[in-house]
Amino acid sequence: MEVKINREIRNYTESIFFGLSLRQFIFSIFACLIAVILYFLLKDKFEIETLSWVCILGASPFAAIGFITYNGMSAEKFVYAWLKSELLIPKHLTFKPKNYYYELLKEKLKKEDFNENIKNTI
Numbered sequence: 166m167e168v169k170i171n172r173e174i175r176n177y178t179e180s181i182f183f184g185l186s187l188r189q190f191i192f193s194i195f196a197c198l199i200a201v202i203l204y205f206l207l208k209d210k211f212e213i214e215t216l217s218w219v220c221i222l223g224a225s226p227f228a229a230i231g232f233i234t235y236n237g238m239s240a241e242k243f244v245y246a247w248l249k250s251e252l253l254i255p256k257h258l259t260f261k262p263k264n265y266y267y268e269l270l271k272e273k274l275k276k277e278d279f280n281e282n283i284k285n286t287i
Contacts, residue, residue, distance in 0.1 A: 188239070192231025196224040 182190050200220040207216055230240040238246065 189231045192227055196228040196231075199227055200224040 185193065200223060203220045203223045204216060207219060211219065233240050233243075235243045
């Protein structure tokens with residue numbers, strides 16, 4: 166008897182039903198329900214081939230949410246991170262260097278010029 170163990174413990178997912186995790190199972194059921202609802206709503210308006218494509222396209226985002234992970238993030242965490250990086254945080258970064266040496270030197274030169282002007286007037 167051989168027991169399969171993941172190398173990384175964080176990659177472990179508990180299978181609930183048909184080898185799917187709870188998250189995958191719930192979103193699979195939800196995708197099937199969306200496909201059935203779309204079928205019954207649109208069966209009078211489209212032919213069967215077009216209707217099958219509409220059902221597939223309608224259900225696929227919900228199925229993808231349950232199965233897709235990117236860099237260890239679930240779909241909603243990935244969408245939040247993408248929205249945060251693209252829309253919420255400004256991308257235009259301006260670099261305004263400040264030369265402290267020049268500022269100190271400028272102040273010193275102003276004082277020296279001031280002192281020379283006083284000496285010249287005396």
